[in-house]
Amino acid sequence: MVNKTTATIGYPRIGLNREMKKALEAYWSGKSSLDELLKVSKQVEEESLKDQLNAGIQLIGVGDHTMYDHVLDWTFRLGLIPDRFKQVQNPKDKYFAMARGNKEGLQALDMSKFFDSNYHYLVPELNANSKPSPNFEEFLGEISRAQQQIGKERAVPIVFGPVTYARLARCEGVSVDEMISRLVPAYASLLNSLKSLQVPEVQMHEPGFVLGDAEILQKAAETAYQELAKVQVPINLVTYYDDLGKTYPWVVKLPVQTISLDFVRGDNLSLVKKHGFPADKKLGAGVLDGRSVWKDTGYAAQVIKELEAIVKTSIIVQPSCSLMHVPLDVNSEPSLDSNLKSRLSFARQKISELGLVASGKSDSTANGPGVASSQDLENTLDKSMFSRSEPFSKRRSQQFTVPGGFGTTTIGSFPQTPAVRKLRLQYKKGQVSEDEYQRQIDRHISFAIGVQEALGLDVFVHGESERSDMVEYFGQKLRGFTFTENGWVQSYGSRYVRPPIIYADVSRISPMTVREFVVAQSMTNKPVKGMLTGPVTILNWSFPRKDIPRKQQALQIALALRDEVADLEKSGCSIIQMDEPALREGLPLKKERWNEYLDWAVKAFRLSTVVAAPKTQIVTHLCYSDFQDILEAIDQMDADVLTIENSRSDDAMLRALAKYGYARDIGPGVYDVHSPAVPSTEFLVKKLEGFKKSGIPLERLWINPDCGLKTRQWEEVIPSLRNMVDVAVQLRKATKNGI
Numbered sequence: 086m087v088n089k090t091t092a093t094i095g096y097p098r099i100g101l102n103r104e105m106k107k108a109l110e111a112y113w114s115g116k117s118s119l120d121e122l123l124k125v126s127k128q129v130e131e132e133s134l135k136d137q138l139n140a141g142i143q144l145i146g147v148g149d150h151t152m153y154d155h156v157l158d159w160t161f162r163l164g165l166i167p168d169r170f171k172q173v174q175n176p177k178d179k180y181f182a183m184a185r186g187n188k189e190g191l192q193a194l195d196m197s198k199f200f201d202s203n204y205h206y207l208v209p210e211l212n213a214n215s216k217p218s219p220n221f222e223e224f225l226g227e228i229s230r231a232q233q234q235i236g237k238e239r240a241v242p243i244v245f246g247p248v249t250y251a252r253l254a255r256c257e258g259v260s261v262d263e264m265i266s267r268l269v270p271a272y273a274s275l276l277n278s279l280k281s282l283q284v285p286e287v288q289m290h291e292p293g294f295v296l297g298d299a300e301i302l303q304k305a306a307e308t309a310y311q312e313l314a315k316v317q318v319p320i321n322l323v324t325y326y327d328d329l330g331k332t333y334p335w336v337v338k339l340p341v342q343t344i345s346l347d348f349v350r351g352d353n354l355s356l357v358k359k360h361g362f363p364a365d366k367k368l369g370a371g372v373l374d375g376r377s378v379w380k381d382t383g384y385a386a387q388v389i390k391e392l393e394a395i396v397k398t399s400i401i402v403q404p405s406c407s408l409m410h411v412p413l414d415v416n417s418e419p420s421l422d423s424n425l426k427s428r429l430s431f432a433r434q435k436i437s438e439l440g441l442v443a444s445g446k447s448d449s450t451a452n453g454p455g456v457a458s459s460q461d462l463e464n465t466l467d468k469s470m471f472s473r474s475e476p477f478s479k480r481r482s483q484q485f486t487v488p489g490g491f492g493t494t495t496i497g498s499f500p501q502t503p504a505v506r507k508l509r510l511q512y513k514k515g516q517v518s519e520d521e522y523q524r525q526i527d528r529h530i531s532f533a534i535g536v537q538e539a540l541g542l543d544v545f546v547h548g549e550s551e552r553s554d555m556v557e558y559f560g561q562k563l564r565g566f567t568f569t570e571n572g573w574v575q576s577y578g579s580r581y582v583r584p585p586i587i588y589a590d591v592s593r594i595s596p597m598t599v600r601e602f603v604v605a606q607s608m609t610n611k612p613v614k615g616m617l618t619g620p621v622t623i624l625n626w627s628f629p630r631k632d633i634p635r636k637q638q639a640l641q642i643a644l645a646l647r648d649e650v651a652d653l654e655k656s657g658c659s660i661i662q663m664d665e666p667a668l669r670e671g672l673p674l675k676k677e678r679w680n681e682y683l684d685w686a687v688k689a690f691r692l693s694t695v696v697a698a699p700k701t702q703i704v705t706h707l708c709y710s711d712f713q714d715i716l717e718a719i720d721q722m723d724a725d726v727l728t729i730e731n732s733r734s735d736d737a738m739l740r741a742l743a744k745y746g747y748a749r750d751i752g753p754g755v756y757d758v759h760s761p762a763v764p765s766t767e768f769l770v771k772k773l774e775g776f777k778k779s780g781i782p783l784e785r786l787w788i789n790p791d792c793g794l795k796t797r798q799w800e801e802v803i804p805s806l807r808n809m810v811d812v813a814v815q816l817r818k819a820t821k822n823g824i
């Protein structure tokens with residue numbers, strides 16, 4: 086029988102009660118000292134090791150604690166600091182300036198999504214002159230502390246690998262291959278230091294090998310790992326978030342002692358079966374889903390059994406990836422239903438599950454989420470439920486348009502002022518009655534309508550003051566969702582999210598947005614948009630079930646939203662916006678799986694919207710990413726108006742849409758809502774000039790900001806929108822006069 090041990094490859098680093106967030110924010114605002122921040126940070130680090138030690142984990146990943154972001158940590162340790170930060174003397178000030186910019190106007194590093202997760206990392210900026218000047222002192226200190234706490238034989242340093250580091254960086258004037266080779270000496274020296282600390286092995290995290298284009302890295306990766314092997318410290322090459330795909334045959338042959346694979350996403354099991362597994366290597370088997378909140382229901386043990394027939398040396402039972410993507414402890418959820426709780430597994434529960442799996446036992450309470458109804462929903466629905474009754478060419482003349490074109494509108498939310506937030510909190514705590522709450526919400530709606538009236542916008546919104554979050558709001562009103570009180574997961578830095586959990590079939594209980602729409606519409610003669618979050622976004626920003634495919638869950642949500650669209654229409658709503666900001670981010674890492682995802686994502690969007698009559702205008706809004714590679718899917722969504730984030734991308738998206746021949750209406754964002762700056766009319770005129778040049782027919786254009794305005798203040802919003810409307814009106818006149 087092969088030998089089995091347990092390991093972890095990363096743990097939540099935010100603290101049970103969001104200690105890191107609180108400590109960081111107190112430090113940034115000057116309310117506490119650096120010493121206090123460091124103290125909290127060490128406590129959180131210690132607690133997490135204590136958890137893993139108590140759970141009996143044999144090889145515990147250490148050194149993954151972070152003040153902000155682990156990729157930034159490696160940029161810092163490797164000494165790959167962009168020139169503009171070199172003027173900052175104090176190391177912590179420098180670190181945080183790279184993370185968030187500083188008061189002196191230094192711009193932070195760019196932030197980007199970490200693979201296909203909802204975590205965001207700070208993108209290393211490298212160029213022809215970038216040469217590592219490493220300083221691993223703090224990291225080595227962290228490793229020594231861990232060794233003292235949990236014992237040398239258990240503490241396995243987690244190192245972010247050179248290939249992935251270079252691959253995720255923005256390399257200007259230097260190739261990724263060249264950068265990898267420049268990194269190797271720094272990594273070799275680190276491995277040497279770790280060797281002197283007598284670590285049992287080093288985890289080299291290389292998720293970059295699962296990316297679709299990782300093949301091109303073969304040569305550089307082989308050279309790098311041959312060099313690193315010379316140090317002669319055992320290396321565990323850790324990959325996750327997908328299977329190795331085409332890179333499997335050569336990645337498993339790299340000169341390392343252990344290969345760790347994700348057996349939850351992608352299909353590494355088939356690759357292992359097809360190609361075999363090197364007889365002299367250990368296998369880190371990521372069999373417990375590190376990105377799911379559900380207990381394993383026997384899958385892990387099954388995979389281990391199959392692997393035992395193939396692997397010759399030893400199998401290490403571990404989570405599929407770092408547990409940073411799940412909340413810390415189910416036991417911090419006093420109000421969750423106890424039956425449901427017994428089926429959930431957050432980080433602390435997962436590490437005890439590992440032991441069970443390794444010992445061949447499984448948990449009898451784990452019987453999967455909800456009542457499974459795994460029927461293929463798509464096939465139970467008539468095909469006509471996925472198409473509008475008339476094509477866009479016939480719909481458009483029946484829908485609302487602004488004479489002279491360039492209709493002005495906004496994306497939905499207006500400033501979430503302290504008063505709005507306080508009101509929602511009081512309501513949540515039962516301090517204001519439902520009636521009183523609605524009366525107050527209606528006052529906010531009335532204010533928003535008044536402002537839009539005064540500014541002369543063409544299509545109004547009610548302002549979303551009743552929503553703290555565009556997914557949570559709908560989740561709370563739908564059957565099948567549940568919420569945690571303390572289930573925080575790091576999104577970036579000190580920003581954490583609490584994704585809803587889908588635990589059963591989703592359906593609508595009663596109308597969710599109709600009341601607010603009716604109130605808003607009763608206050609104005611201008612059309613008010615109905616405002617909904619799309620099915621794919623609701624799904625992608627929640628923890629899904631594991632007992633039925635994501636597609637089925639998306640279609641269930643879509644059916645619920647479809648009823649909402651029908652009800653809005655019945656209440657007199659003639660323009661309905663279905664936001665899908667998270668559509669793009671759900672794309673699988675490997676291109677060959679894109680079509681399958683896009684197929685059901687588009688179907689879900691259509692199922693939720695096409696119920697609308699031809700005269701009802703369906704708007705969608707996409708933001709947060711570059712959509713140029715999914716133009717066809719966007720076209721197939723068949724929305725009448727597409728509002729899209731564009732303000733930061735130099736109209737590239739617009740040109741791409743024009744080139745593609747996108748023929749429906751478009752509302753490209755004319756200014757960046759994430760900046761407090763008020764866009765001047767000159768700026769906006771220039772922006773609109775750019776639109777003209779993009780090749781999009783002018784009569785197809787709407788004028789709007791690039792996203793919702795909830796994070797802004799009225800003092801910024803009012804002058805910004807005033808300028809926006811002014812410029813649209815000017816353009817309308819100019820175009821009419823043929824200028």
Ligand code: MET
Pocket residue numbers: 496497498549555616664666706708792793794795
């Ligand atoms: C992240 S997209 C946000 C769209 C939403 N309607 C809003 O304005 O807030």
Ligand SMILES: [Zn+2]
Pocket residue numbers: 496666706707708709791792793
């Ligand atoms: Zn948006």
